[in-house]
Amino acid sequence: TGIHSNKEVSKKMKRPKFTVPQIGCDVKAGKIINPEFMVRCPAGCQDPKYHVYGTDVYASYSSVCGAAVHSGVLDNSGGKVLVRKVAGQSGYKGSYANGVQSLSLPRWRESFVVSESKPQKGVTYPSALTYSSSKSPAAKAGETTKAYERPSAPGTTAQPAALTQVLAEATHDTLPKPSSCAPLVTSSPRPQPVGPRSPEMGEVDSWKPGSVLLDAGFVPKEEFSTQSSEPVSQGDPNCKIDLSFLIDGSSSIGKRRFQIQKQFLSDVVQALDIGPAGPLMGVVQYGDNPAAQFNLKTYMNSQDLKIAIEKISQRGGLSNAGRAISFVTKNFFSKANGNRGSAPNVAVVLVDGWPTDKVEETSRVARESGINIFFITIEGAVESEKQYVIEPNFANKAVCRTNGFYSLSVQSWFGLHKTVQPLVKRVCDTDRLACSKTCWNSADIGFVIDGSSSVGTGNFRTVLQFVANLSKEFEISDTDTRIGAVQYTYEQRLEFGFDRYHSKADVLNAIKRVGYWSGGTSTGAAIHYALEQLFKKSKPNKRKLMILITDGRSYDDVRIPAMAAHRKGVITYAVGVAWAAQDELEVIATHPARDHAFFVDEFDHLYRSVPTIIQNICTEFNSQPRN
Missing domain, CATH: 3.40.50.410 (von Willebrand factor, type A domain)
Structure with missing residues (x-):
């Protein structure tokens, strides 16, 4: 009978049943040495205090279970998940998914991916995980990690299986030699661990490398951790x-x-x-x-x-x-x-x-x-x-x-x-x-400047000063107001586009450098050119303002190009000087013409219209619903 009993015991020991290790929500993948493993997560890992870094591929400083919820493999009720370690990434992008906000991270030395708990054929997953830190995540999760088994008879001793495994995994210089007052094996039938809580018989609350086993409890000798401090995100x-x-x-x-x-x-x-x-x-x-x-x-x-x-x-x-x-x-x-x-x-x-x-x-x-x-x-x-x-x-x-x-x-x-x-x-x-967004920082402003022969070199410099005076009123940057300019005669020339200069100083310097062209006056063709070469490249959320300055009647039709500008949402201001035709200015200008068409009799008087144009731009902006 005794031989038969021993055979039965031996048979059971040869076929251990695979159990999925339980971990807590706060367990980071980097704490677990195993390259591939399966774990069971508890409920409630959606909580933002369990940090997750990355999307799809996660930095190993992330909560395993938090990443599983973020990826959609698990929901907030927990469950089993398969984890596989992969190489570190040069960057991790944060995102919000499945109730979890993951964070961005520039780089980390190791990554992992999570998937549904479907074991691959021929792959053996560990029933007990190997941890690199001083803390036992299993105990936090309520796992009964048995370090001691109940002796078969009073007075007998047994080497605990789980403890033997842990000791074998530790390096020889991690643990001190046991002293006579700290025996590795106890003869007590019901050992009680030392610590803040009293688990069931045979449970170990936590095991720390560098600890001494004392009266069935572990007394930490010193903290030991191979994990680096928490990475500091640069922000989303x-x-x-x-x-x-x-x-x-x-x-x-x-x-x-x-x-x-x-x-x-x-x-x-x-x-x-x-x-x-x-x-x-x-x-x-x-x-x-x-x-x-x-x-x-x-x-x-x-x-x-x-x-x-x-x-x-x-x-x-x-x-x-x-x-x-x-x-x-x-x-x-x-x-x-x-x-x-x-x-x-x-x-x-x-x-x-x-x-x-x-x-x-x-x-x-x-x-x-x-x-x-x-x-x-x-x-x-x-x-x-x-x-x-x-x-x-x-x-x-x-x-x-x-x-x-x-x-x-x-x-x-x-x-x-x-x-x-x-x-x-x-x-x-x-x-x-x-x-x-205010009237100062919300627009793409395109100046369409008449460079015809009737303007002359001196007056052309006055026109450029007028353009500069208007530009300097705005907050200029790539994300605020942007400035572009076109000069025209019979032909047209893009002096600079919206994406060329990103500061007020650069824009004002670019205006000074515009050279006088000289030629005829094809204003209609200039409006069409500005729509194609300037405003087609305007940002979708920007207000589009065209400010056209001319000193005479156009040689071509302005009505059709002006209507095209109005249909495309380009708010057009027409500024006429000297021989400019008032009726033509009103056709070019956005309705109502009284707010968008201006006339001065001399080039030297252009500066007088700057405050009124700026005021009208802001009044119109503030009166529009911003939905």
């Missing part, structure tokens, strides 16, 4: 914005809701992927009066910013959001505070209920200063409270559109977290941030 370049968060610190909000507000900020920061090449963020808290907690250049990554947010203490007082918006307009978006100029300015205002001052006028001034105002109203006034609201419908009055893009209403503070992703998606949609 697809969301390059300068962002100010205006948080409500009024007394009415209470400590609990103020903490919810701070958690909301932290979640937004995590989703945004803060960095010098991406979004930067500062925080202003308001009560009776506003105060900057920190500005755009104080913290350059999400981790530091989240720590700073947690340290913010509540100011108390009233809820003067209007005063806070005015403060941000005047003080926050300055170069000294980290404003980059090339990134849209965005201000997100959180309001508990309703403001205790007016916000419409201060918001209008902010918008005209190029700031995109977003309003998030939490627990707005109910019918019986509306009598106390100073400015009814304040949220719609404060933003530049009323289509719901710039305002969000949240019924309860406990539902605020649901707006994280909708808000992040909107503030990062730089093509739709029309409120950061």
Whole structure:
């Protein structure tokens, strides 16, 4: 019977059943040495605190389970996943997918890919994983990693299988030699590990290389880790914005809701992927009066910013959001505070209920200063409270559109977290941030300059000075207003296109260098040429302005080319000098002609029309809906 029993035991030991190791959401692929393995992930790995770097191919510093959810292999309820290590990448692109915001990373030494848990034929996957760090992820996940088996009889001892495997994997100089007070094998039938929690019999809470086994528990000798510190992201370049968060610190909000507000900020920061090449963020808290907690250049990554947010203490007082918006307009978006100029300015205002001052006028001034105002109203006034609201419908009055893009209403503070992703998606949609565009920084302006013989060299230089005076009024860069120029006689010549110069100084120098051509006056052909050579290359989200200067009647027809310009959305200003025909100027100009056609009797008087032209450009811009 004894021999038969031993055979049965031997048979079972020869055919061990494969079990998929369980890991926690926080386990990074780089912690696991195995090149290919299968694991079981728990539920809840969608949480933004489990960092993921990359898309499809992930940096090994990423959470294995977080990457599995991001890739769509698993959902937030967990499950099994197959992981394969691959070479490090020169760059990892962040993206939002399946409820997980992955982060960008310039480079990392090792990568991995995840796929459905379908084992390949002939491939054996490990039942126990080999870890490179001092922490045991299995214990965190609740896995019962048995280091000791119950002895078959009292007083007998058995070498634990799992412990033997771990010790074999460790190098000889990692573990100290056991002393008499730290036996590797215990005779106690029910060993109890030393540590903060008491697992079931036979469980080891954690094992650390360089630890000594003492009375069935592990006492760490020293921490040991081969993992580098967390990589610092340069930020998501697809969301390059300068962002100010205006948080409500009024007394009415209470400590609990103020903490919810701070958690909301932290979640937004995590989703945004803060960095010098991406979004930067500062925080202003308001009560009776506003105060900057920190500005755009104080913290350059999400981790530091989240720590700073947690340290913010509540100011108390009233809820003067209007005063806070005015403060941000005047003080926050300055170069000294980290404003980059090339990134849209965005201000997100959180309001508990309703403001205790007016916000419409201060918001209008902010918008005209190029700031995109977003309003998030939490627990707005109910019918019986509306009598106390100073400015009814304040949220719609404060933003530049009323289509719901710039305002969000949240019924309860406990539902605020649901707006994280909708808000992040909107503030990062730089093509739709029309409120950061003003009449100074939103156009492609093409000058069409008459270089005919009747102008003369001296007057031509006066015309160029007029062009320069108009140009210098605008904010010129590749992302702001761009300037191009065409000179014409019987023929046409592209002096420079919209994509040639990206600073005001370069544009003004290019205007000075334009040489006088001399010849006839074919204005109609010049308009057609400008449409083809200048405005065809205009950016889709830019306003198109043509400013044509001529001193005489055209030798060809201007009506058809002018109509073509109007149909293509090119706003045309016609400036006539001396012998220019008034009726022709009115045909060329956009309707109404009184706002777009100008005439001066002498070249030396051109400068007088500059302020009126600029004013009309801005008036027209501000009167148009920016949807």
